[in-house]
Amino acid sequence: MSFNATRPTLLAAPGVAWLVAFMVAPCLLVLSYAFFERGVWGGVEYTFTLENFARVADPLYAKIFLNSARIALTASVLAILIAYPAAYAISRAPRMTQPVLLFFAVLPFWSNYLIRTYAWIVLLNREGLVNNLLRKLGYTGEPLSMLYTEGAVITGLVYNYLPFVILAIYSVLSRLNPELMEASRDLGAGPVRTFLRVTLPLTLPGVAAGGVFVFVLSIGNFVTPALLGGGRFQMVGNLVYDQFLTANDWPFGAALGAALIATMIVLLLVQARATAHASGERAGEARE
Amino acid sequence: MKTKNGLAATTAAAALLAASLAAGTASAADLVISNWDGYMAPDIADTFKAATGLEIEVVNHATNEEVMGKLMASGGKGYDIVFVSSPFAEILNGQGLAEPIDHAAVPNLANLYPEATTLAYDPGNTFSVPYTWGTTGLCYRSDLVEGTPDSWMNLLQPSDALKGKTTMLATDRWLMAAGELAKGYSVNETDPAKLEEVKNLLIEAKKTLLAYDDTTFYSKLVSGEASLVHAWDGWCNYGIGENKDIKYVVPKEGSDLWIDTIVVLKSSANKEAAMKFIDFILDARNHAWAAENILYKVPNKAAMDSLDKALVEQYPNMAMAPADFTKYELLRDLGAAQKDYSRIVSEIKAAN
Numbered sequence: 063m064s065f066n067a068t069r070p071t072l073l074a075a076p077g078v079a080w081l082v083a084f085m086v087a088p089c090l091l092v093l094s095y096a097f098f099e100r101g102v103w104g105g106v107e108y109t110f111t112l113e114n115f116a117r118v119a120d121p122l123y124a125k126i127f128l129n130s131a132r133i134a135l136t137a138s139v140l141a142i143l144i145a146y147p148a149a150y151a152i153s154r155a156p157r158m159t160q161p162v163l164l165f166f167a168v169l170p171f172w173s174n175y176l177i178r179t180y181a182w183i184v185l186l187n188r189e190g191l192v193n194n195l196l197r198k199l200g201y202t203g204e205p206l207s208m209l210y211t212e213g214a215v216i217t218g219l220v221y222n223y224l225p226f227v228i229l230a231i232y233s234v235l236s237r238l239n240p241e242l243m244e245a246s247r248d249l250g251a252g253p254v255r256t257f258l259r260v261t262l263p264l265t266l267p268g269v270a271a272g273g274v275f276v277f278v279l280s281i282g283n284f285v286t287p288a289l290l291g292g293g294r295f296q297m298v299g300n301l302v303y304d305q306f307l308t309a310n311d312w313p314f315g316a317a318l319g320a321a322l323i324a325t326m327i328v329l330l331l332v333q334a335r336a337t338a339h340a341s342g343e344r345a346g347e348a349r350e
Numbered sequence: 351m352k353t354k355n356g357l358a359a360t361t362a363a364a365a366l367l368a369a370s371l372a373a374g375t376a377s378a379a380d381l382v383i384s385n386w387d388g389y390m391a392p393d394i395a396d397t398f399k400a401a402t403g404l405e406i407e408v409v410n411h412a413t414n415e416e417v418m419g420k421l422m423a424s425g426g427k428g429y430d431i432v433f434v435s436s437p438f439a440e441i442l443n444g445q446g447l448a449e450p451i452d453h454a455a456v457p458n459l460a461n462l463y464p465e466a467t468t469l470a471y472d473p474g475n476t477f478s479v480p481y482t483w484g485t486t487g488l489c490y491r492s493d494l495v496e497g498t499p500d501s502w503m504n505l506l507q508p509s510d511a512l513k514g515k516t517t518m519l520a521t522d523r524w525l526m527a528a529g530e531l532a533k534g535y536s537v538n539e540t541d542p543a544k545l546e547e548v549k550n551l552l553i554e555a556k557k558t559l560l561a562y563d564d565t566t567f568y569s570k571l572v573s574g575e576a577s578l579v580h581a582w583d584g585w586c587n588y589g590i591g592e593n594k595d596i597k598y599v600v601p602k603e604g605s606d607l608w609i610d611t612i613v614v615l616k617s618s619a620n621k622e623a624a625m626k627f628i629d630f631i632l633d634a635r636n637h638a639w640a641a642e643n644i645l646y647k648v649p650n651k652a653a654m655d656s657l658d659k660a661l662v663e664q665y666p667n668m669a670m671a672p673a674d675f676t677k678y679e680l681l682r683d684l685g686a687a688q689k690d691y692s693r694i695v696s697e698i699k700a701a702n
Binding site: 101293 | 412
């Protein structure tokens with residue numbers, strides 16, 4: 063009996079220790095830095111101030127927050143719109159081929175994130191593959207400026223995080239009981255109605271999980287905007303990065319980071335609540 | 351001067367992690383040296399060991415700011431020698447972190463040009479030794495740009511044909527210097543009203559840029575993505591090497607004079623070995639490596655005199671006489687105004 067009671071806590075200990083040492087402690091450290099003044103060359107001077115938080119709310123920086131949120135939201139919506147049909151198709155494919163299709167969906171993960179992002183530079187730049195192809199096809203105007211635009215940043219984010227969304231939606235779709243759809247059809251609903259009233263609501267937790275995942279990863283991303291945005295389109299991740307590594311203003315960077323972490327926590331909580339709510343509903347329906 | 355690495359944004363995070371891990375482990379080497387990636391001969395550890403029997407460990411930093419942050423946090427511990435740009439050497443000295451250079455132990459100091467021994471931030475090379483030096487100006491495709499760009503305004507307020515085809519350096523001091531020189535101000539200006547003007551000029555300029563680029567601007571010229579870029583002279587040479595139509599010009603308003611230096615840290619436990627390393631670098635053959643391979647001018651007369659004439663012909667800015675560019679204003683330590691600079695640059699980058 064004691065075996066059963068104590069084992070789980072013991073087994074969780076390494077994981078908990080890891081989280082505390084490398085997740086909770088650094089977050090608290092970041093938060094505490096935010097309340098002090100900067101040293102000229104990095105580090106902090108331990109004089110209490112709230113100026114850093116006031117600066118986060120400065121319209122200039124608040125706008126970057128909102129802009130990042132807008133870009134991340136756009137990326138999430140696009141990723142869902144692309145991933146849902148893909149996941150649906152995979153889940154309807156013959157059982158034997160599903161693993162193969164999933165393998166192809168996650169194949170990009172086998173190469174490095176940076177290399178995948180650099181590939182977009184090669185594709186999109188003014189002398190890149192897309193423009194050269196257009197020229198071969200007879201286009202004679204000015205080459206298109208696709209790289210170093212917001213569109214390029216969103217493209218890079220959607221491309222890189224799409225497999226997560228496909229997997230998240232697929233995992234829900236594949237567990238869906240086909241009899242539910244059959245019942246819907248037997249009761250007279252057409253395919254569209256069945257999808258909208260049965261399939262979609264039941265797969266919303268997967269959609270939400272995938273969407274929040276893309277949003278959270280995108281809003282804090284700094285590599286993609288740096289590479290595909292050419293440094294002209296700053297997202298909040300770049301701002302944080304700059305404060306720590308070039309401006310040497312750790313406290314301001316910490317205040318920005320704390321605001322970002324808080325945003326992510328709120329979103330993840332909302333998503334967890336939504337998922338719990340949806341699965342609770344389903345459990346309720348099943349009981350009826 | 352430079353953020354001499356791949357994309358600053360991408361690698362610096364990894365470098366920071368690697369360096370912080372490295373700093374935590376006691377090194378078995380006699381000397382730990384922090385330099386920009388690729389800024390010394392790759393086999394330097396072997397050749398130095400063959401010459402002196404001493405082991406060195408080279409770590410890389412991506413930017414001056416990055417290594418300064420670490421040195422300030424640790425009081426210089428963990429490093430024996432750092433390569434930093436002159437304003438940062440000045441700060442290290444001001445903070446009491448720089449060890450005086452023992453001239454008796456570095457006889458090769460005699461190889462330096464006279465101009466390199468009287469630099470205003472450190473006359474007499476008391477705490478720093480110059481490693482490379484040069485100018486910052488415009489690097490352009492003479493076949494794509496009409497006429498010769500001769501003003502910083504060609505970059506900051508480009509003609510319609512050049513809009514979206516220019517890049518600027520994003521590192522604080524050089525980004526600011528472009529605006530300051532264009533306005534006729536000092537590259538060390540601290541007057542808030544003037545800095546505000548410079549900020550507004552640079553925000554307007556941002557709208558016409560293809561990108562900010564500290565590391566790959568020359569390849570954008572080679573590919574034709576950009577026609578005119580803000581560049582350190584040595585890095586323009588990388589473009590010239592690939593396309594003869596690429597040229598370098600110092601605008602009529604002038605340039606800053608930048609100097610990358612070698613500093614020994616006071617906290618070093620092995621100062622004698624550190625002086626030996628500096629002497630080794632200042633050896634004409636070893637110092638010529640930097641000129642031949644990273645295509646930066648070096649302040650070492652013996653090394654520059656030994657260069658192949660063909661190299662100097664191919665890269666005209668290598669032939670600039672020290673007197674012709676040491677007349678430009680040195681970047682100096684800004685003191686408390688450094689905070690204003692980093693804040694203004696944050697605001698420029700955030701503006702849209």
